Amino acid sequence: MTNTTAQIEAQPKLVALFASDVHLHPSLPRTTEFFFEFLRMQAHLAEQLYLLGDLFEYWAGDDDMETAYHQQVIAELKSVSNAGTGLFWMAGNRDFLVGERFAKAIGAELLGDIYTANIAGHAITMTHGDAQCTDDTGYMQFRAMVRQTGWQEQFLLLPLTERKTIIEGLRKGSKMEQKEKTAAIMDVNPEAIKQLFLDHHADTLIHGHTHRPARHQHAEGLRYVLPDWECDIAPEEMRGGWLAIYENGEIIFHHLNGDTSSSFTPQINTPP
Known part of the structure; x- marks a missing residue:
């Protein structure tokens, strides 16, 4: 997935990157390393990096930051912001x-x-995507x-180990x-998407959550769905990638296998 120096120099300036649904976890070392490589080789070159949800498999609270794994993730992300890239979560x-x-x-x-x-001439609205799955x-x-807020405050008062047990159970x-739900129910609702375009006067919508990477043309504008990341299975089934916007306004999907395209061919879908 690493670009050559010549390729990088030939491209227009990289303005913004978008990624979601990486699902970082200590049990997924290859996914973790691929994400770190993305941060080191791509995010450092961009003016902005937007992480649009589910970077972690789960997060039990900020008091869980001290684990060796989370400290490693924090160090990699901090190196991006230290390099001058605006980091948005x-x-x-x-x-x-x-x-x-x-x-x-x-x-x-x-x-x-x-x-x-407003990014490179596009009026872009971003969301994780779960709030638009209104049929579920x-x-x-x-x-x-x-x-x-009240529920979260009460939950965070519980011991960390108890919180993790509850989350695992959930x-x-x-x-x-999810085995009992149809694919349509777990996807975004068309009317909810339309309302996002209209309410925020957007010509471009970017979200993740559904694990159904694609570019959709709507009457109101273009909708880009980000992929989930999974690199710890067989190489031929590996999935993941990010969306990039360049200073000339071009929007390109970058696949982990090194391919680039203006639209994603849907990969193996997994429940969000």
């Missing part, structure tokens, strides 16, 4: 408990659930509960429930 459905302590440690700005910016009513009820339960 958006919560996903797995790491919404990331707080100011973590953001300060990596030199990032925490974004809300929806963020709009059970998940939407759960999401509304755990995103409440993840197992979620996987069981």
